[in-house]
Amino acid sequence: MLSANPVILLVEDSYPDRKLIKEILKEHKLETQLYEVEDGSDALKFLHNEAPFEDAPKPQLIILDLNLIRVHGYEVLPIIKNDPVLKSIPVIVFTSADDAELEYQLYKDQASCYIVKPGQLDEYMQVVESLGHFWGNLAQLPKS
Numbered sequence: 001m002l003s004a005n006p007v008i009l010l011v012e013d014s015y016p017d018r019k020l021i022k023e024i025l026k027e028h029k030l031e032t033q034l035y036e037v038e039d040g041s042d043a044l045k046f047l048h049n050e051a052p053f054e055d056a057p058k059p060q061l062i063i064l065d066l067n068l069i070r071v072h073g074y075e076v077l078p079i080i081k082n083d084p085v086l087k088s089i090p091v092i093v094f095t096s097a098d099d100a101e102l103e104y105q106l107y108k109d110q111a112s113c114y115i116v117k118p119g120q121l122d123e124y125m126q127v128v129e130s131l132g133h134f135w136g137n138l139a140q141l142p143k144s
Helices: 015-027 040-047 073-081 100-108 121-138
Strands: 007-011 033-037 061-064 091-095 113-116
Touching (some): 007 040, 015 033, 015 121, 033 040, 073 100
Parallel strands (some): 007 033, 007 061, 061 091
């Protein structure tokens, strides 16, 4: 079992999605240190401890949306996976993009998981709960 309170970076430009993910994790008592950024540019600043994220911890897990403003998630993933300090961090691609070619490319770029966001609220909640349970309780995440 994972040590208490894994550090998770949520890269999501949708405020309702960020809020829902936080609520689901809290409701199911999945204790995390959840950090949020709204775009790929801020994700990279967070991961490299650049302003305004100089004191940001190294995440143990990244949940990455693809359709972001400025720098897209599909641009962020290869940067993470080609960085010797960051490449061990599992990256869950959690996106509305249901595209087999894109999915193949993201796995080729070493995504740990590719999940299409369900359109129905109850299914969405179930997926996030399952993600939280698996990655927060079952999987061994790298030490930060």
